[in-house]
Amino acid sequence: MQIAIASGKGGVGKSTITASLLYLLKDEYSFVAVDADAEAPNLGLLLGVTEWEEEREHIGAKVARINTESCVRCGICYERCPYGCIYIDEEGNYVVNELTCEGCNVCGLVCPVTGTITLEEVRSGVIRKATTKYGFPLISAQLDVGRPESGKLVTEEKEWAAKLMKELNLEHMIVDSAAGIGCQVIASLGGADVAILIAEPTPASLSDVQRAYKVVQHFREPAYLIINKADINPGFTGLEEWAEKEGIPILGRIPYDRAVPESMSMLKPVVEAFPEAKASKAIVEIAEVIKREILG
């Protein structure tokens, strides 16, 4: 089974809860974990991974380059770039900003001087594998700064994870997705059997999780909700009302607990670092519900 964990909004505790759930599920189930936040991967850190066993470069991002020697400075590329990624430098040369280029090659197609603008393949990042000290494998990725298409990295991560599942005869894939609703999140949710949404009781988190849920609906996946920092905003009932209206079962509520950031500083899942903390107890209960309701 493939389970994707998403939230829309960043910083609501997705990775910390995921790390704890992985820790609690590891003895009874076999799985591969995937950190699908290629722009800010944190799951490896939380699971104490310090070394990667295998690293694959991902070449495939494309960026345009302009040969200043043969460029006639007509400016057509500058006018036609759909995303405004070409600028004129101090010497009057047309230059592509590689940190914003989407690699569509429109500049190359409209350039009247053959061979002046070329589309070049560059490294977009790396994909890595580690066996965590808890025994299960983790696939993670790191997009290079300023590169496009983090979704492609996530797709490749999941392909690698699927291969590992076969090789190691693992039952499940658990995917920790990025913030937002764009290509990375779509790649994370695509192909999942179940989505677990995490939100905190704030209007901003409600708005973002509603947007993430629309993407989940697009894939027709059953969704569940975990409410984190459940007590920080007494009187805010929007999350619960929304979940009820949409028929999204609530797996549990985790109270705000300073043990969580403290465990992060120790680079350990909170359930391992502080098993008696109130947040840990709530996560243990949620893991039981997940075993019963989702993993069976």
Add this chain to the structure above:
Amino acid sequence: MQIAVSGGKGGTGKSTVATNLAVALRKIGVKLTLADLDVEAPNDHILLGVELANEEPVNQFMPRFDYSKCTKCRKCAEVCEEHAIVTLKDGTPFLMPTLCSGCRACEIVCPVPGAIQEAFRVIGHTYVTPTPYGFTLVTGKLREGEERSMPLVVAAKRRAEEVREGLLMVDTAAGTGNTVSKAVEGSKLLIAVTEPTPLGIHDTELILQLGKLMKIPTWVVVNRSDLGDVGKVRELAEKYGAEIVAEIPYSENIVKTYVEGKPIVLTDYPEAEIFTGLAERVAEFLGGGE
């Protein structure tokens, strides 16, 4: 002039800093427009307690094939870097709309006038919202199910340029991909909001790299500064020639005002002074150069 608030990791408090800084800057007389370019999860309007207004669709080009004219030469499919155009055995092209980035490469190479017609689809919206704080908020919002945030970032930034008054302040998405660099592009100052946890520090390094690559002076605001080791952030900041300009301790008051959609800088809570102080430093940096 333009400045950017970004931070690498999600949930470090970018929007809290951006909205409070905007209100504080306005309070000390700096004219500005705030642009929320976190198009996948825009929240500045919620934190400012306003309803999005003046909606405009962002239409993205997509090709519509006129099969009576198409010669099935496959050129459109060959140039499509997104592989959004597939062809049948005989060369008949079909579009997979969600993969199309709207770049028009297919239209450019099509040898038959009129075989590719212009069609559009709405991939999101931009908003121009007046706020009760004396500045306008421009927001980009990607439609759910759409994959590409770049066109929305570009459209929202363009609309912000059109309506801007004085300083343009942009609030970016999490991460350090090219949509973040697009949002940051053109800024004279990058304010990176971080957390002193190991995760925050890891992601901070990436945003500092981005600032360095883009050659933009970078300041660091450490949020929840008592939940970790600020010394580590300081080391990192020094490595990249960045400066820590503010430390915001974890505060129930910030959480409280955050959920109420009320900028804390307008309250009597002691935390308000941190933002006022930051605004004064930014104003000094701007030197009246709006």
